[in-house]
Amino acid sequence: MEVLVPAGLEKSYLFVRTQRMKNVLKVQAEIFKGIRDYLDSEGFTELLPPIIGPVTDPGIRGAKQAKIDFYGMEYKVMSSAILYKQMMATALGKVYFFSPNVRLEPLETAYTGRHLVEFVQVDIEEAYVDYRGAMRTAEELVAHTLGYVKDNCSRQLEELGRELKVYKPPYPKMTYAEALDMLAKNGHPIKYGTEIPWEEEELISRLMPEPFFIMDYPKCSRGFYDMEDPDRPGILKDFDMLYPEGYGEALSGAEREYTYEKVVERMRESGEDPAKYGWYLEMLREGISPSSGFGIGVERLTRFVCGLKAVWEARPYPKVAGMYSP
Amino acid sequence: MEVLVPAGLEKSYLFVRTQRMKNVLKVQAEIFKGIRDYLDSEGFTELLPPIIGPVTDPGIRGAKQAKIDFYGMEYKVMSSAILYKQMMATALGKVYFFSPNVRLEPLETAYTGRHLVEFVQVDIEEAYVDYRGAMRTAEELVAHTLGYVKDNCSRQLEELGRELKVYKPPYPKMTYAEALDMLAKNGHPIKYGTEIPWEEEELISRLMPEPFFIMDYPKCSRGFYDMEDPDRPGILKDFDMLYPEGYGEALSGAEREYTYEKVVERMRESGEDPAKYGWYLEMLREGISPSSGFGIGVERLTRFVCGLKAVWEARPYPKVAGMYSP
Numbered sequence: 001m002e003v004l005v006p007a008g009l010e011k012s013y014l015f016v017r018t019q020r021m022k023n024v025l026k027v028q029a030e031i032f033k034g035i036r037d038y039l040d041s042e043g044f045t046e047l048l049p050p051i052i053g054p055v056t057d058p059g060i061r062g063a064k065q066a067k068i069d070f071y072g073m074e075y076k077v078m079s080s081a082i083l084y085k086q087m088m089a090t091a092l093g094k095v096y097f098f099s100p101n102v103r104l105e106p107l108e109t110a111y112t113g114r115h116l117v118e119f120v121q122v123d124i125e126e127a128y129v130d131y132r133g134a135m136r137t138a139e140e141l142v143a144h145t146l147g148y149v150k151d152n153c154s155r156q157l158e159e160l161g162r163e164l165k166v167y168k169p170p171y172p173k174m175t176y177a178e179a180l181d182m183l184a185k186n187g188h189p190i191k192y193g194t195e196i197p198w199e200e201e202e203l204i205s206r207l208m209p210e211p212f213f214i215m216d217y218p219k220c221s222r223g224f225y226d227m228e229d230p231d232r233p234g235i236l237k238d239f240d241m242l243y244p245e246g247y248g249e250a251l252s253g254a255e256r257e258y259t260y261e262k263v264v265e266r267m268r269e270s271g272e273d274p275a276k277y278g279w280y281l282e283m284l285r286e287g288i289s290p291s292s293g294f295g296i297g298v299e300r301l302t303r304f305v306c307g308l309k310a311v312w313e314a315r316p317y318p319k320v321a322g323m324y325s326p
Numbered sequence: 327m328e329v330l331v332p333a334g335l336e337k338s339y340l341f342v343r344t345q346r347m348k349n350v351l352k353v354q355a356e357i358f359k360g361i362r363d364y365l366d367s368e369g370f371t372e373l374l375p376p377i378i379g380p381v382t383d384p385g386i387r388g389a390k391q392a393k394i395d396f397y398g399m400e401y402k403v404m405s406s407a408i409l410y411k412q413m414m415a416t417a418l419g420k421v422y423f424f425s426p427n428v429r430l431e432p433l434e435t436a437y438t439g440r441h442l443v444e445f446v447q448v449d450i451e452e453a454y455v456d457y458r459g460a461m462r463t464a465e466e467l468v469a470h471t472l473g474y475v476k477d478n479c480s481r482q483l484e485e486l487g488r489e490l491k492v493y494k495p496p497y498p499k500m501t502y503a504e505a506l507d508m509l510a511k512n513g514h515p516i517k518y519g520t521e522i523p524w525e526e527e528e529l530i531s532r533l534m535p536e537p538f539f540i541m542d543y544p545k546c547s548r549g550f551y552d553m554e555d556p557d558r559p560g561i562l563k564d565f566d567m568l569y570p571e572g573y574g575e576a577l578s579g580a581e582r583e584y585t586y587e588k589v590v591e592r593m594r595e596s597g598e599d600p601a602k603y604g605w606y607l608e609m610l611r612e613g614i615s616p617s618s619g620f621g622i623g624v625e626r627l628t629r630f631v632c633g634l635k636a637v638w639e640a641r642p643y644p645k646v647a648g649m650y651s652p
Contacts, residue, residue: 010605011608013416013605013608013609013612013614014612016413016414017416017417022417025371025417028373029371029372033366036362045351045352045355046355046358047351047354047355048642049426049446050643050652051403051427051446052403052444052645053643053652054650054652066378066395066396067394067395068392068393068394068403068428069392069393070430070645071430071433071647071649077378077394084642084643087338087342087642087652088342091348091351091642092342092351098424100375100377100426101377102377104396104397107397117396120374120377278650279336279339279650279651279652282337283652286340288339298374299374315374316413316414316417317376317410317413319378319379319396321397322397323397324380324399324604324605326376326379326410326413326605326606326609
């Protein structure tokens with residue numbers, strides 16, 4: 001696996017002045033426009049994101065939450081706003097926000113080129129839509145955004161040396177089990193029930209010629225809010241989209257568990273203490289709408305669009321694990 | 327002064343479902359569009375905001391910063407991104423971002439109807455523009471946004487019972503000294519050199535028939551980054567815009583100090599320890615561009631546009647000092 005050393009981040013005020021970084025930031029601004037252009041035209045409402053709160057997504061594999069003292073109560077900086085999306089899809093139907101997230105990743109992630117401690121994801125949620133509907137939204141959104149950027153940033157992409165392809169949906173869909181088969185046939189057997197490790201994620205991302213979905217993950221590998229398929233116990237109605245060319249994960253989403261009883265059961269199974277989920281479980285007891293949605297990392301999308309080696313090249317003031325920087 | 331009790335915030339998942347709140351959130355989404363529509367057409371580049379960092383704006387009168395443990399270093403959740411705006415205006419010229427801010431306000435602010443602990447401001451900065459230029463940007467931005475919302479949200483505004491006026495720039499400009507004169511003539515003398523208290527801010531906001539600026543504040547009342555006028559020592563090249571109808575402050579801005587020597591001098595005068603400003607002072611030593619800019623609170627703008635009593639009615643999951651809520 002390639003080791004990428006994040007050199008000079010403590011002087012990011014200098015690297016933002018390079019022509020290369022100016023091009024990346026101009027492309028990124030057009031990515032924002034492409035995303036909003038699609039979502040607004042499809043009837044989504046943009047909302048202000050939550051920043052801090054008493055509970056946040058616990059499912060951040062290996063990373064720690066950033067905690068603050070909120071008048072004597074322990075609040076967290078949002079690591080993901082899934083719980084709030086369920087609130088807002090119930091109120092407004094189709095919603096999105098640009099969500100500021102902090103995840104204190106393990107120190108070794110500083111050298112992967114794929115991890116940022118501070119990042120923004122576009123969080124999208126639709127009420128009364130199943131996970132196949134959410135996948136359609138995801139592939140249309142990505143295709144529209146790639147086309148939008150290609151149309152509006154030809155000079156910047158050329159200067160970055162990037163030949164960007166616009167992939168037409170629908171994108172290929174394989175189950176987690178099928179992904180494991182493909183990996184085994186290519187000499188990389190994975191134990192069923194575990195997350196696909198990065199080396200294998202990169203391999204499968206190189207094998208596929210366009211963006212694609214891996215869906216139907218086994219229950220043990222994901223959070224309590226990914227709905228378990230009642231017809232296939234142990235299988236979740238969830239999905240990741242991966243970029244081709246070895247760039248790996250683009251976005252992650254699911255149909256949501258939304259009944260109080262089922263969510264408490266899933267929390268207990270995954271070792272979460274329901275007592276910590278105050279307002280969220282009270283809300284579920286009052287009743288919310290079924291919904292599906294996903295979150296797409298803006299920096300990773302920028303990295304793919306611009307063909308960058310590392311994700312810290314896709315943020316003006318990148319923060320990686322353990323390193324001082326602006 | 328009116329006391330507004332923020333009742334039921336711990337169940338904000340219910341109030342977002344009311345027709346009133348749905349109308350507010352639809353108007354708010356159009357406010358975002360109106361703001362971007364203006365700034366994009368004027369050549370500004372939208373950037374990802376900083377979320378956390380080793381230093382943030384210290385000038386948050388009376389409020390405390392939210393601190394996190396970043397791998398053994400004390401980082402803060404951004405209370406304002408002024409220092410980062412100077413970095414980015416140097417790189418790109420005209421920039422903006424929707425900045426997530428946290429300020430742990432004193433407990434008594436829970437009842438003012440004007441304070442949120444968590445909020446979003448649109449942060450705008452332009453290189454090689456003086457503070458009069460920034461004021462022009464500010465008034466054009468506000469006028470364009472009001473017009474945009476009026477054109478696109480007539481049904482929602484009607485249902486909210488709000489008759490929104492679109493005020494044509496230029497807006498009246500008075501100095502801090504002139505504002506004190508006006509207040510004294512209306513029976514509210516204020517000691518020169520102090521911040522205008524809320525009661526007087528509300529009064530002057532009621533006396534004026536349209537949005538207006540108060541500019542040229544005395545040095546002691548503002549942060550080290552507001553430029554001191556070399557021709558008028560003790561006077562800053564800064565400004566606030568206030569809404570009419572008693573809504574008070576809309577936005578706050580300034581021409582920036584940008585030389586290392588002057589900033590360190592101003593830090594020492596205001597009791598700030600330069601040693602705490604690591605990357606920021608290193609950046610100034612390398613040299614940055616002169617710039618001016620301002621930050622406009624999105625929730626306060628929404629409050630004014632919709633004619634709401636309290637600012638917590640202008641955010642889907644409002645957080646006020648000392649109170650538990652989602």
